[in-house]
Amino acid sequence: MRKTQQRKTVLDVVFSSPEHFDADQLQERLPPKGSTDFVSRPTVYRTLSEFVDAGLLRKFELDGRSVYEHDLGYPQNDHLYCMECRKLTEFSSPEVSNFAAQVSAVHQFQMRGHRLIIRGVCADCRQRKRRQRRPVDLI
């Protein structure tokens, strides 16, 4: 595997923030179209795919798009997903993992992994909505 400017650029940006992202969000953080170290959309996808294979990132689907997260070496199976700002907050719970293993055993199911997504509205967005609503409520 060759050390190219594109792979370096993507690597830098991907690991400059601990946040989840999709291909679109990543490209927004990469150098724009005129720059010397611009990275094209196909290369973004190809590079992300390589990083997943290399174990640097994990990929999963959300709302029909592919979302990537850093592979921190320990399980990150569980997420709070804000339906307003699309922010993901991750955690991992032995309770859920044990439960999943137990259910799999009962169904003679060979478990390869599991993922719990809790949908809702995050604290920030609730705050924002409350503030926005107040002036109207007072009329």
Next chain:
Amino acid sequence: MRKTQQRKTVLDVVFSSPEHFDADQLQERLPPKGSTDFVSRPTVYRTLSEFVDAGLLRKFELDGRSVYEHDLGYPQNDHLYCMECRKLTEFSSPEVSNFAAQVSAVHQFQMRGHRLIIRGVCADCRQRKRRQRRPVDLI
């Protein structure tokens, strides 16, 4: 809302089986292109969307496609997903629900719902693979 042949046809087929399905799988079970009661692809999507709004079906994303399940009036938040045959087996667990509520509270997160997907290989597919492998192993 008008009573059209298309809506009736889709309704019949959707509720003729308790299985999960995506738009493609549904259309395969609908009358083919020449038939009197053919339903076009856009109408399939529009009708499914109406059924979701009406509370007859629930929709969620899996592997980048939209998957529909019957809304049976009780929670079906948890699924075993076979990566081989794509079969979904559903269940619902108060443990996971309670856990989700508890985590949400800690994060001041307003929970709207949750979904646990356990990925792996179902009992049937394990059987099938074992059978297929045997002749080769004996050589």
Next chain:
DNA sequence: TTCTTTGCAAATTCTTTGCACCGAA
């Protein structure tokens, strides 16, 4: 008749592929 619903074709969105050129090694 009226106004919703449908089918067709085309547009969108996200992702992947074909291919000629570029550039690490």
Next chain:
DNA sequence: TTCGGTGCAAAGAATTTGCAAAGAA
């Protein structure tokens, strides 16, 4: 020099939309 890697354009797959014609009420 040699292949692997890249950008562009185009292809795909899933879903949605514009619009004129069809058909419930």
